[in-house]
Amino acid sequence: MSGREIHVLVIGGSWAGITAVNELINLSNGAYSGLRITLVEQRTHYFHKTGVIRGLVDQKYADKMFISYKRLFVDCDLPNSAHRLVCAKLTRVYDSSIEVEGGERIPFDYLIVATGTTPTSMPVTQSIDDVECRERYQKMRNSIESARSILFVGGGAVGIGLCCEIAELYPKKCLILAHSRDKLLSEDLSSSFANSTENLVKKMGIELILGETVLSNTAYNEDEWVVTPQTVLTKTGRRIPCDLVIWTTRARPYTDFMNSLSPTNEREPLVNVDSGCINVLPSLQLSDKRYPNIFAVGDVNSLPYAEKYATSAVLQAKHAVSNIRVLMNESYDFRSKMSPTMAAEAAARANMASYSSTRNTQMVVALGKNKEVSGTIFSKFSSWASGGSRGRNYMLDKAEKMLHV
Structure with a gap:
């Protein structure tokens, strides 16, 4: 693999997103030295939602649930400046770039969407600031x-x-x-x-x-x-x-940003109207083959309910990165060297594995x-x-x- 610069964006810093980042770091430390990783996460910190119910009755446990992202890239062989964390809310997704709150545009070759779901009736999960999150948590307790x-x-x-x-x-x-x-x-x-x-x-x-x-x-x-x-x-x-x-029933995937992407066929939407989940292929790419460089993993995608667990999110993130590696090996450059049509046709010919169910x-x-x-x-x-x-x-x-x- 050459050292050509390839930008991969990961949206969402929970189980699936952080797993994807770590898998990408392993690639960048190996044969993919040109890999540039950006994590986009609106929170200023990782909040351990898996343990939210324990934190509501155990103050000592709750204090450990807020973890800084500052050590995420600590094991990189490249300088940390080669990879970065952007604390901002994703507002729009395009075929080769995203836009975050405030208007900044960030280009990508590959995008992994791992925005998950948020229980709307759990106020603590809706806070993005560390101080406000702790205050809401205490109010709930x-x-x-x-x-x-x-x-x-x-x-x-x-x-x-x-x-x-x-x-x-x-x-x-x-x-x-x-x-x-x-x-x-x-x-x-x-x-x-x-x-x-x-x-x-x-x-x-x-x-x-x-x-x-x-x-x-x-x-x-x-x-x-x-x-x-x-x-x-x-x-x-x-x-x-x-x-x-x-x-404890109200959780809906965060997919509003998908409105900026146009489906090839209006009768086959990118987002399921009923569930709000992003429709994906077995490769975990978007179901619309116009966007072969965009993957969705974890709770945000349309896989069955049996796949909506942390262990499944981890496996899906690893699978998506593995398929991105297949595409990189074929030297697909989705930002400049190929038209969208050419890129879609080339990706369709790639030998990408289907995600195996974890039933x-x-x-x-x-x-x-x-x-x-x-x-x-x-x-x-x-x-x-x-x-x-x-x-x-x-x-x-x-x-x-x-x-x-």
Whole structure:
């Protein structure tokens, strides 16, 4: 591989994005000395969203969740100035450049979109400034502490995990978990897994309301975690009294910036209208072959729900970089030497691998610090183990290693 300069942009500094950066650093330290890496992330720091529910009940853990990006390029053979971090919000994407808030245009040969999803009802995840993020986090902890009865809406891994963390720390609180499906978790998991989880949750003294859709309460701002006596209604008319409502169902991919890209065919949009996810090919490139140099990895893409876990995000990021390497080896220059049509045709001929599904990935639902339900996605059986590593740490140690702490 020659040392010609190739610019790769990575958008988003969470699991998928940081994994992609580290993979690219390995390439730049080897035969791809001309590689120039830019991470675009609107936060001033890495925030460990995987462990957000533990941080809501454990101040010491929360203090470790804010990690600087300053050591990200520390192991580079090239001077750090060859690679850079841009703290800004992505506003537009074009075929060979992006635009960030403020108007700066940044060119690229290859782009990896890893913007993920943000739970809109978790105020701490919406803060981009370190100080504001910590303040919001403390406000959320205060609300949990002062509420006598809490309704959790959404029986996914986040809702279950947070409910159980609070039950463990505050055993006298009245805790209610409502889920619109008749079983906890998603349909991707076996019934035995859901049943095991349900039994353990009940043993912790948590009331389960299944098969009921909770209606939004417009009388207050759901995102502010206001503690006040209230009655929440379901679609069937059931009334649920509580002091605090915590929604764990509301997360949508951040893809507004995709509006600046025009699809080849208006009937085949770049972004799925219903889910808000970016449509991708098995290679993890955009589904529209007009843009062979743009990849989408992690929660932001259109892969099945079973791929929406940190372990899958890591594998997808590695796969995308591997395919970018294939294209670089073929010397595709998408910024200057080829027209968009020529580049698309050349990339279509490249021997890029399809992403292999991780349906056998181990699924773990933490139930406080010392319990968890674990099993394989789509398996017929599930098991329970006490004191699993995820239940204790939520992979914070892996995040620290990823960021060279």
